[in-house]
Amino acid sequence: MKRRFLLIISLILIHLGCQKTKPKEIDSAFYYWKSNFQLLENEKNTLSTNGVKKLYIKFFDISWNKAKSKFQMDAPIRFAEKLPDSCQMIPVVFITNQTMKNLPKNEVDSLAHFILEKISKLSPQKYNELQIDCDWTLSTKQKYFSLLNSLKKSGLHLSATIRLHQVKFYEKTGIPPVERGMLMCYNMSDWRSPITLNSIYSPKLLTQYTERLQEYPLALDVVMPIFHWTVVFRNNRFMFFVNNLSAETLHKNENFEQMLNKQQFTVKSDAQFQNISIRKGDVFRCEDAQFEDILKGSRNILEKISNQKLTFALYHLDSQSISYYSNEQIKELLHINKTLR
Numbered sequence: 552m553k554r555r556f557l558l559i560i561s562l563i564l565i566h567l568g569c570q571k572t573k574p575k576e577i578d579s580a581f582y583y584w585k586s587n588f589q590l591l592e593n594e595k596n597t598l599s600t601n602g603v604k605k606l607y608i609k610f611f612d613i614s615w616n617k618a619k620s621k622f623q624m625d626a627p628i629r630f631a632e633k634l635p636d637s638c639q640m641i642p643v644v645f646i647t648n649q650t651m652k653n654l655p656k657n658e659v660d661s662l663a664h665f666i667l668e669k670i671s672k673l674s675p676q677k678y679n680e681l682q683i684d685c686d687w688t689l690s691t692k693q694k695y696f697s698l699l700n701s702l703k704k705s706g707l708h709l710s711a712t713i714r715l716h717q718v719k720f721y722e723k724t725g726i727p728p729v730e731r732g733m734l735m736c737y738n739m740s741d742w743r744s745p746i747t748l749n750s751i752y753s754p755k756l757l758t759q760y761t762e763r764l765q766e767y768p769l770a771l772d773v774v775m776p777i778f779h780w781t782v783v784f785r786n787n788r789f790m791f792f793v794n795n796l797s798a799e800t801l802h803k804n805e806n807f808e809q810m811l812n813k814q815q816f817t818v819k820s821d822a823q824f825q826n827i828s829i830r831k832g833d834v835f836r837c838e839d840a841q842f843e844d845i846l847k848g849s850r851n852i853l854e855k856i857s858n859q860k861l862t863f864a865l866y867h868l869d870s871q872s873i874s875y876y877s878n879e880q881i882k883e884l885l886h887i888n889k890t891l892r
Contacts, residue, residue: 575853577888580605580864582643582774589631591870598635598868600878601885605862606638607682607733607774610670613646613662615653622650622662630675641710642670645684651691651698659694663701680708682733687717692725699728710772715739715760718767732769736852737776737840737866743789745834748812751776752840757848764855772862775849775884778872779839785830793825795871798837807835814838842880849887863887 581598583606590598597603612625634640644666654662670681681702687695703709713732717724736757742750764771781796782789798814801807806824807816818833853863865884873881 573859575856575888576860577853578605578862579603579885580607580774580862581868582606582864582866583608584867585609585628585869586626587629587631588634590635590868593870593873594868595635597873597878597881598638601882602637603885604637604639605641605864606634606868607641607643607864609684610642610644610673613644613650613666615647615650620653622654622658622665624665624669627669627673630673633675639680640674640676640678641680641682642674642678643682643684644670646695646698648686648688648691651685651687651695654694656694656697659697660701663698663704666702667705678707680710681705682710682712683729684712686714687724687727689723696725696728703728713769713771715757718764719760719762721767726767726769730770731772732767733772733774733862733864734852734856735774736848737774742782742792742838745784745787745789745836747836749814749838750782751778751780751838752844752848754844754848758851761852761855764852765857767857770858770861771856772864773849773852773856774864774866775845776840777845777865777876777881777884778867778869779837779875782836782838783829784834784836785832790833791827793827793835795869795875796825796835796837797839797875801835801837810834839875842876842884845884846887849884853887 579601581603588608608628611627613622614625616623683699683702685695699709699711709729710731710733711727711729713734715736718734737751739753739756740747740750779795779797781793783791783793798816801816802809804824806819806822808819809816814837816835818829818831818835820831822829849863863885
């Protein structure tokens with residue numbers, strides 16, 4: 552009898568082990584982070600050929616006006632054309648943590664009302680989801696979460712961006728009171744530090760910060776980077792960014808000398824470069840996310856996430872960002888579910 556029982560248990564375990572894991576249901580999406588909504592031809596083609604269903608569009612920023620001791624709207628979006636019919640629009644509002652620090656508790660509801668009112672005026676169409684982007688801290692957590700609760704009263708589906716450190720240390724940072732979180736898998740290091748190698752993306756840091764990802768008690772979506780920029784330092788101090796400037800471009804310029812780290816260059820002599828005044832000794836650090844690194848990281852993250860349905864997004868929909876990769880590479884990322892186990 553005992554042998555028969557053990558045999559049955561063994562057969563059940565073998566059967567379960569042979570069953571294929573149900574594939575995740577993944578919608579593809581892009582972020583749109585410019586103040587004028589007007590798509591170029593290759594941006595439209597990227598959306599249509601890859602069956603992209605969602606566009607997370609930054610509507611405006613909320614910052615703190617010190618002079619007026621009041622929150623304010625910055626960089627509101629302007630819609631120069633209508634959205635593609637195939638894409639669902641999700642408005643995104645970026646709120647500085649400084650705003651949450653300075654905001655009096657009794658003005659939390661006022662800020663929520665202000666956000667909803669401004670989105671309503673700017674929006675060219677109806678929407679049923681709103682996403683809030685804020686890198687909250689322990690000191691602002693309570694007020695920020697109160698703001699999210701106030702926004703939820705509108706009846707909208709509410710989501711919030713989640714930084715990697717907020718996943719790893721979620722017991723301390725807290726879980727935002729929203730339906731879903733958007734895990735931001737970029738901006739992983741301090742870009743202001745001259746010793747940082749690549750602030751945009753690091754496979755090693757991604758692994759370290761997501762070791763406990765399956766434990767995170769909130770449904771998660773994922774956004775990966777496809778943007779690139781160059782960070783400029785003078786006397787080991789951060790000076791400015793140059794968007795969409797690649798190492799290949801600097802390598803072709805005779806006034807730049809490649810350093811041991813092939814992504815860094817020093818300026819040979821004072822000059823004008825792309826309408827920027829540069830000085831001898833300035834250091835240009837080129838940063839990007841290599842395709843193979845993004846692909847591998849995406850697979851690992853998606854396999855760790857516990858929820859079955861999710862959105863996989865790329866940041867961001869921009870002609871130069873898209874052109875940095877081949878059409879096949881963009882396609883493979885947006886159809887990542889076909890390569891998951």
